[in-house]
Amino acid sequence: MSYLAENRGAFISSSYSVSRNPLRDxxxxxxxxxxxxxxxxxxxxxxxxxxxVAKIRLSIKRSVRGASESQxxxxxxxxxxSLRLGVLTxxxxxxxxxxxxxxxxxxTHGSLNEHLGRYSSHYFMVVYNALFALLHSGLASxxxxxxxxxxxxxxxxxxxxxxxxxxxxxxxxxxxxxxxGRQLWLLQGVPYMHxxxxxxxxxxxxxxYPATFNLLEVAAVKKPSxxxxxxxxxxxxxxxxxxxxxxxxxxxxAWMGTSFTLVACLTLIAQHLVGAWxxxxxxxxxxxxxxxxxxxxxxxxxxxxxxxxxxxLRLNEFGFGYFGVVAFVVGTYVxxxxxxxxxxxxxx
Numbered sequence: 206m207s208y209l210a211e212n213r214g215a216f217i218s219s220s221y222s223v224s225r226n227p228l229r230d231x232x233x234x235x236x237x238x239x240x241x242x243x244x245x246x247x248x249x250x251x252x253x254x255x256x257x258v259a260k261i262r263l264s265i266k267r268s269v270r271g272a273s274e275s276q277x278x279x280x281x282x283x284x285x286x287s288l289r290l291g292v293l294t295x296x297x298x299x300x301x302x303x304x305x306x307x308x309x310x311x312x313t314h315g316s317l318n319e320h321l322g323r324y325s326s327h328y329f330m331v332v333y334n335a336l337f338a339l340l341h342s343g344l345a346s347x348x349x350x351x352x353x354x355x356x357x358x359x360x361x362x363x364x365x366x367x368x369x370x371x372x373x374x375x376x377x378x379x380x381x382x383x384x385x386g387r388q389l390w391l392l393q394g395v396p397y398m399h400x401x402x403x404x405x406x407x408x409x410x411x412x413x414y415p416a417t418f419n420l421l422e423v424a425a426v427k428k429p430s431x432x433x434x435x436x437x438x439x440x441x442x443x444x445x446x447x448x449x450x451x452x453x454x455x456x457x458x459a460w461m462g463t464s465f466t467l468v469a470c471l472t473l474i475a476q477h478l479v480g481a482w483x484x485x486x487x488x489x490x491x492x493x494x495x496x497x498x499x500x501x502x503x504x505x506x507x508x509x510x511x512x513x514x515x516x517x518l519r520l521n522e523f524g525f526g527y528f529g530v531v532a533f534v535v536g537t538y539v540x541x542x543x544x545x546x547x548x549x550x551x552x553x
Contacts (some may be wrong), residue, residue: 211288269431283504283506284500285482287478287479287481291475291479291480292475298472301467302324303324304469305324307320309323327385327386327464327468341368344363344367346483379486384461384465386463386464393462399460405452409450409456410449410534412448413445413450414455414530435516436522437524439503439519440518442506444505446475450474451474454470454474457470458470
């Protein structure tokens, strides 16, 4: 329901209080209430010329729009910080291969352009991830407008058909080029490093895939819904996928230690940082003050709202969906050698 429809009574009252012309009051009332004006009032309204009525309606429309904008609360500082960090992280991803190519050109033979070619996969990863983020976040931002024409089910199917293949291609390109560029550090021989990286990866998936609990909605079997909630993992952070992506990148970046992996992780984290801001913005626009109160009770930084006493961790809210996540992580670990071999045979 629009802001105008929810607050017609208030606007009617304010219209009478500021106007001294009864005919203009009737025009305002007709604009705000449609056909609810009386027959006598509609007769009086006829005494006004059409341009006069149109001018009144335009001025009221502008005042309604201004009042609606004034009711829209600003985003919390944490959301703005997330956007700024996302932009800076993306710029850092671009600077890494450029700085390494310049360092190679000054310490070895060859021109800067020749060394830049060594890092071509790095730049491709930055550009591809930016396009993927634009596709993913762009479709999400257009959801209120698109669903007017497609409905929720068709929107979800189209969103999945557009996002999933591009995500699979992104993962495949990462696997195929994970050892490109320069070896920045080598920790694979450190005792228990493999086990530590696996544990961090395991925990990352518990944050990364809370949306898998609504697979029936993704497949359009169940009617999709657009909602905000603060149970389970949302009590820890309202953007669990951001937390999960940071943990995943920490584990894989530490294990592989290549410049390509560093650039890929920076772009993935940047994408989720900007996505956190975009998600907060969309929910703020849709739910208004309700979302503002929700954001005050939750946090982007994991466990911050619990430490501040605004939330409490309730283990009974972590349902059977997590058994599916655990099974997926174990299955992926078992199939990991096969995945690396198959992708490695492809020509990217």
